Amino acid sequence: MKYAYYPGCSLECNAAAYDMSVREVADLLGIRLQEIDDWNCCGATEYFSQDELTATAVIARNLALVDPQLKQLVAPCAACYLNLKKTDRLMGEHADLNQKVNEALAAGGLHYRPGTVTVRHMLDVICDDIGEAAVRDKVVKPLTGLRVAPYYGCQVVRPYPENDNPEYPIKMDNLLAWLGAEVVDYPVKAHCCGGHMTQISEPQAFELIRRLLQSAQDYEADLIVCMCPMCQLNLDGYQGRVNGYFNTEFKLPIVYFTQIMGIAFGLDPKKLGFGKELVAALPVIRAKVNGFAPQAAR
């Protein structure tokens, strides 16, 4: 199966581990990803905060650049996913906006007809298009013994609920069970990590991050898997600062769901981007997963 691929800015650098593991896992599962040539930033939440029409036009350029042979577009980042989906949706529902956005696109020689491209998240492609049997078939190192907390965040499950339950999503829970992991069922799995709030109000952001780490720890998670670069950055990158701020001692590794899939599939951790996280994940995986390759002599 072939899909258009929109990596988004975070996956170029800060979330390179996500991009690496998405590509590795996709390759193994027979998902062919064709990156949109010369894609541009989705504008995150910031562009919509300033200028709705321009924000929509900026995003629509990416939809217009999708290879006409391809009908489905995959985005791994939650913010990119929502912006692309929302733009397609808004243009389809509001003729006036559609007309204005296309007038703007025409200035760049482009056109986009809403509905042409279906925007998907990587998790949905893996769970719905590839499915349980094919995923189980690739598992060579079941994650038996590892307690994994799935963290969904916000913008993949809300506001568009058609792929999962917006209050209590379950798709990543299922996927982790297929990999043999012990899935941690904890109450805040779809709560907010604070998004860009770390840049605006640290006290507010740090409290949101603390709640998530505390809950995962209370439910005895060995690690958290996430599906968004912003969530990973906040929970992993800021974990040390959160510890300093609240005088806590969290030491929870945060990795992308595609990274942990790659481990279960027996792929090389280096190629999956392990080692880029600030709180090291491999030592925990080595210690907890029954029968995982014995610790390399160091």
Place this chain on the structure above:
Amino acid sequence: MATATAAENNTFRNEVIAQTPNGHRMLHCLQCGTCGGSCPSGADMELTPRALIALINAGQRDRVLSANTMWACVSCYYCTVRCPQEIPVTDIIYTLKRLSIAERRYKDTDAPALAKTFTDYVDKYGRSFEFGLATGYHLLSRPLSALKMGPMGFSMFTRGRMSLLPTKIRNIDQLQAIIHKAREIGARR
């Protein structure tokens, strides 16, 4: 007098409705408070989304546009999916952000500065630029905080998670032409 006030009320409310996709749903607000109760940032808001909608209906333009509510919003969309009246609360908040920024009504928040720095990078390069954001914006608005970011920034850098240079898309002229045109159309109204 009463008539004039009512007309004013409608002006602000109609403006918000006109600028928000499906904004007319706001007319059906029951003041049940599900939005505020669902909000992870409710405790940090001077006015919860429920109060904000009540004040929009009362035409309290100044109070609404200078509230900190919009800048505490984290766009988690809990309010939107839980509203029994299907009011696009998060999108209404985006509209209020835009009005507040355009009229410079915001107070005590760096959020508009962050948004401006972010979109300036997109306009110039076609991509966002995390390092530029983290340093430029922090050094300008909060030098002390930039200092605290140091060790974390260093860890990110040594793990190859921070690029010191922005990436530019190939066809930046095309993107800029689109942006320019969109702004021109936006200014027409």
